[in-house]
Amino acid sequence: MPRALLTCVVLFAVPAAARADDYFVTLFCAESVPYRPTDTHSFVSLARVPAAGATELDAICWGPANMKIRGLTLRPEEGKNFTLTETLDWVKGNCWRVSVWGPYKVERELYCALKAQAERLNTGTVKYKPTDTFQRRTVAQNCYHALTSPVAPLKRYAGAFTAGDAAGTTILQAYKPYLIDPCTTHDEILQLIGADKYELTRRSFAYQPGRADAIRSAVGR
Numbered sequence: 001m002p003r004a005l006l007t008c009v010v011l012f013a014v015p016a017a018a019r020a021d022d023y024f025v026t027l028f029c030a031e032s033v034p035y036r037p038t039d040t041h042s043f044v045s046l047a048r049v050p051a052a053g054a055t056e057l058d059a060i061c062w063g064p065a066n067m068k069i070r071g072l073t074l075r076p077e078e079g080k081n082f083t084l085t086e087t088l089d090w091v092k093g094n095c096w097r098v099s100v101w102g103p104y105k106v107e108r109e110l111y112c113a114l115k116a117q118a119e120r121l122n123t124g125t126v127k128y129k130p131t132d133t134f135q136r137r138t139v140a141q142n143c144y145h146a147l148t149s150p151v152a153p154l155k156r157y158a159g160a161f162t163a164g165d166a167a168g169t170t171i172l173q174a175y176k177p178y179l180i181d182p183c184t185t186h187d188e189i190l191q192l193i194g195a196d197k198y199e200l201t202r203r204s205f206a207y208q209p210g211r212a213d214a215i216r217s218a219v220g221r
Contacts, residue, residue: 028045038069064080088195100195183205
């Protein structure tokens with residue numbers, strides 16, 4: 001067989017590579033203005049957009065089952081992994097400001113780690129504890145560690161002024177190695193997950209507040 005004809009046969013015999021699935025993570029941090037540590041919450045939405053078929057949506061919106069956040073507690077309490085809509089309705093009902101980073105396109109590894117965490121929380125085997133620094137993660141977690149422990153299990157401390165927007169800084173740093181392009185957001189995902197209907201304060205990756213910002217807000221500055 002002539003070489004040119006053989007090349008054509010080989011090219012037609014090899015199917016075109018299928019497009020891989022795309023994965024997206026959107027980070028939300030809510031807080032009262034002025035800042036109060038017990039009036040804060042952090043949560044994420046997950047989206048897998050396959051090459052074909054329906055989009056798969058998940059979320060980690062971990063909090064107390066009764067939706068009453070306390071400060072120091074002696075024992076863990078029943079927790080619940082709420083839906084994104086339930087959580088956005090709750091924080092907006094409390095008149096908290098909701099900051100959002102992303103949606104970011106991420107590596108599959110981060111998506112799978114967070115999805116596995118969502119599934120673990122949904123089983124009811126993990127309790128909720130607002131101050132969980134000395135608590136085993138298999139026993140109880142707060143909302144912050146529910147988001148970071150799948151990829152940064154050694155991040156133990158979360159203080160009174162490292163919640164809300166300030167928590168967004170450390171959560172983003174934990175996710176940074178898995179963000180394909182931190183400077184690019186995929187706003188169409190907000191509509192896909194139903195977040196476009198809410199009043200949100202968009203944050204760039206460069207916006208990373210800290211403890212001092214929370215303290216200034218708490219004292220009304």
